[in-house]
Amino acid sequence: MKRRPNILVFFTDQQRADSCGCYGSPNGLTPFLDSLGEDGVVFDNAVSCQPVCGPARAVIQTGQFATRNGCYRNAIDLPADGQTLARRMKAAGYKTGYVGKWHLAGTGVEPVPEELRAGYEDYWIAADLLEFSSGPESGFVFDKQNRKREFEKYRVDAITDYAVETLRAHDPAEPLFLFVSYLEPHHQNNQNRYVAPEGYAQRYQDAWVPDDLVALDKPDADWRANLPDYYGCIRRLDENLERLVGVLKERGMYEDTIIVFTCDHGSHFRTRNGEYKRSCHEASVHIPLVFRGGQFRGGRHARQAVSLVDLAPTLLDLAGAAPAEEMDGRSFAAMAGQDIPGWDEAVLIQISESEVARALRTPRYKYCVTAPHKNPWLDACSDLYVEECLYDLQQDPWELNNLIADPACRQVKEELRALLLEKIAASGEETPVILPLER
Template identity: 50%
Template sequence: MNTEAPREHPNVLVFFTDQQRWDTTGLHGNPLGLTPTLDGLARRGVSVDHSYTCQPVCAPSRASLQTGQYPTTTGVFRNGIPLPPGIPTLAHHFRAAGYETGYIGKWHLAPDEHTGPVPERHRGGYDHWLAANLLEFTSDAYSTSLYDGDGRPRHFDGYRADALGTAAVEFLQQQRTGPFFLFLSFLEPHHQNSRDDYPAPDGYRERYADAWTPADLRALGGGNSGEHLAGYYGMVRRLDEVLGTVLDALARRDELENTVVLFTSDHGCHFKTRNDEYKRSLHDASIRVPTVLCGPGLRGGRRLGQLVSHVDLPPTLLDAAGVDVPDGMQGRSLLPLLRDEAAGWPEEVLIQISESEVGRAVRTHRWKYGVSAPDADAWQVPSADRYLETYLYDLHADPDELVNRVSDPECASVRQALGERLAERVAQSGEPRPVIDPPLSPGQPQ
């Protein structure tokens, strides 16, 4: 494993997709060849094989990736809540270290009344700005509008992911004397809200008609994966092509080898098999995402086996760039793991759930354990002081999370141990340590 120290402040590029399951990628066993560029990046760099969002919905996960803090710490515990302007972001930290910072694409961290242009105070400290707060409402597959730092619209023809790639290449081609930090945020492969469709580029949906279906979707039936999976796959394929375009632009400028690249997504997609929409559940289909790092200090084709949260990625980027990690970040850098310094690394990740329920969960390599506050208003209330045990999956025996064993007497000791771990992780995240009650007996009123 090559863990050479980075040159003084390498460039940093984040390639951020929306609603992309981990198993859309070849490196996680997808047989359709959707991600050859990403798979190649992983072979040269580091695949974070067990990577999880800390909140499976757009705004909270985005706030965490900007700040390295849990959603309840930032206050962005659901969609529709803006990131408070006073919270330091990656842009602030990189800018203080002499970086030129840029943001392109979907933001979703300003007040909802700002659908397109984002006021400067709500831009998270970024210098270069070409984005839309709610890109799903200012664009369609072949009609894209982004807004610059003066709030002026820029309209793009062609496919939406290509438009963002074009804007990114333009940013990369600018002359500069110092390093850059660019956060490139796509909408794909998120559904098009206006018509609940997954609009792939022309001809791409047809490539994947009747294609391979993940085991959980086959087993659960229902949902709408049969209708939408081909379009979803087509969107993933085009994203990988755009990734290739952006990496090629860096290579032409002889900057690829001195650029830390992070590829990840905000959450996954269960195609309406777990609730009445696409995410907002504790299941791996909602929370597990592909994550790859490559660049100085991040080479060698390493596959990390530890469980990693989104809150760990911001400190990793700063550490890899030689920038001090601030104390306010709640995650930890992955670089010690690449030096085989794993002592003290948590054996589980903490998941917060909102909107669909007020819930908390921990995922270990073997178990998924979740609790909920059944009487809490999941839109108004960020957390609870008392939860009810609601979910328990044995992921070794049941990787598709089909058999909920929360009421199984044989699992009582497992529930007790996981409940203690969950309560401790909730307290470590900054919330009061909760009381966790046992599951309801069949027929017992809530």
């Protein structure tokens, strides 16, 4: 491995961690990813700190919480002048490239101008809202010169084609940071359903179903109708991951590349609220995160909790570049080989659009508070919250038993409340009041 490794981020959308074999799925959807995990590092407790598309992407590109970078909900442009991940990579001598779904420019189905690409200067084949510029089998993106690039094939395959094009255009002698962002397994918005490639959903009609979905099979839940297609999307993504790695090998870049597989958030299939994410629950916030390459070898499972806000500082660390001072996250690069002594595993989660809420995930508990008097589209935060959820993740990993009104949990709640307030203040917000639930 050379001093400055290539870094390839393979980024999916709305993918539950438990869809992957390396996170316990028995469905065989991700054999290639699992093989990377067996040779790399699987982060067992990776958490989305903002379980909705645009804000999660803003967190990754800035290393800041969504309320600090301003993109606390969808349809807010990423600030054009920030010290982003790509700009820091560029300053460190990297060629930077982006392929696929952007969701941070507010241009919809129009091209993303260069000043809104956050520093991805060298290679660009993307659409701001890929879910509207395309369907599962056809659509368009734009290249670096804002020329329309149309495709007539399964969207995952087309995005991979553009990533392959980028890899083949790159000089392997120069370090490359390439971010490949898929829409799948996200549902197709204008069809209000998940869409697998032809023939794939049929393979998973009788597949294993996570316990939370089975237990919460209420009338509005749609996992029975969608899970086979969801699984089919994930299988095709894994096949395309294998194809990209094949091109790295073909180009002589594989052993000089750190491959990162992750996503923005999960999916609870309308079991927790009226849509698929935007909740504090593990189905929404527990995400896959696998590194392979560089020091990430040997098949280790890193069990300390990490957050999406930590991803940018970690990638910069691996590139030999310093994170911007205003970044909120911390590098977890040292977890490649061992636990990090004193690592804080309490993760702050900010929730918007469905509700104005804040949650804390610790190794033992999930604690969530909401601001029902606030508008979840217009209000980024609140000065007042009330308790909503408390789950014991050790005793109740599927979060089926809400302990928030249990008198026996009073002390636990007090401790978590104090810690959550500290985390909220550290994220740059004014310290709010949290009212305990009294029943």
